[in-house]
Amino acid sequence: xxxxxxxxxxxxxxVFVCINERPADHPKGCCKAKGxxxxxxxxxxxxxxxxxxKLVRANNAxxxxxxxxxxxxxxxxxxxxxxGVTVDDIPELVxxxxxxxxxxxxxxxxxxxxxxxxxxxPALQVKK
Amino acid sequence: xxxxxxxxxxxxxxVFVCINERPADHPKGCCKAKGxxxxxxxxxxxxxxxxxxKLVRANNAxxxxxxxxxxxxxxxxxxxxxxGVTVDDIPELVxxxxxxxxxxxxxxxxxxxxxxxxxxxPALQVKK
Numbered sequence: 001x002x003x004x005x006x007x008x009x010x011x012x013x014x015v016f017v018c019i020n021e022r023p024a025d026h027p028k029g030c031c032k033a034k035g036x037x038x039x040x041x042x043x044x045x046x047x048x049x050x051x052x053x054k055l056v057r058a059n060n061a062x063x064x065x066x067x068x069x070x071x072x073x074x075x076x077x078x079x080x081x082x083x084g085v086t087v088d089d090i091p092e093l094v095x096x097x098x099x100x101x102x103x104x105x106x107x108x109x110x111x112x113x114x115x116x117x118x119x120x121x122p123a124l125q126v127k128k
Numbered sequence: 129x130x131x132x133x134x135x136x137x138x139x140x141x142x143v144f145v146c147i148n149e150r151p152a153d154h155p156k157g158c159c160k161a162k163g164x165x166x167x168x169x170x171x172x173x174x175x176x177x178x179x180x181x182k183l184v185r186a187n188n189a190x191x192x193x194x195x196x197x198x199x200x201x202x203x204x205x206x207x208x209x210x211x212g213v214t215v216d217d218i219p220e221l222v223x224x225x226x227x228x229x230x231x232x233x234x235x236x237x238x239x240x241x242x243x244x245x246x247x248x249x250p251a252l253q254v255k256k
Contacts, residue, residue, distance in 0.1 A: 010242040016189070019190075060189065063188075076142070077205040114138040
């Protein structure tokens with residue numbers, strides 16, 4: 001290990017925002033055309049404002065294979081998929097889910113059997 | 129919901145490979161220069177060969193903030209971080225961890241307290 005390596009972060013949540021771009025005439029559309037970059041930027045901004053950027057990481061992702069439902073966002077470790085996310089949805093997504101642990105039902109993609117109907121996950125642990 | 133929407137996949141594992149590119153003279157280096165794209169391609173190829181691409185998804189990721197340790201790979205839902213990953217590591221990573229659930233210690237990034245020393249996760253459930 002190099003001495004210059006920074007300490008490894010342990011994110012409590014890791015949020016991937018699709019910013020994949022397809023040609024303008026592609027029938028699937030793409031998350032970039034639907035505002036993926038702006039959604040990611042707003043997410044990073046809202047995490048920063050709340051001082052939780054080291055606890056919750058926002059990341060670019062390539063195609064998440066849900067193009068028709070974009071902008072696609074997936075939250076780990078719980079693997080909750082959100083679709084049709086806009087910049088205006090971000091404050092609620094951050095406060096309710098990323099901080100509070102509660103799924104934002106109105107943005108939830110359908111057909112997520114792995115959640116087994118679960119709507120509440122651990123709230124963010126923030127050291128005071 | 130549009131009738132044309134495909135059924136939502138529930139991946140058992142979701143693997144993010146950093147393919148972020150920085151200028152050639154950037155002191156941090158970058159995963160793309162270290163072979164991130166080739167690592168992702170090999171990963172997709174090996175998953176396809178084993179017929180498990182619908183159970184384990186390989187994804188591009190933007191910067192995972194571990195540039196010095198690249199190529200960086202993170203496996204969810206367990207949030208296991210691997211560093212210095214090369215194309216030649218991929219068959220072992222797939223067979224041992226992504227299928228078998230066992231952490232590949234030799235590729236593990238240091239300082240992952242969230243793992244609490246855990247080295248075994250559920251094996252992939254493949255319907256016969």
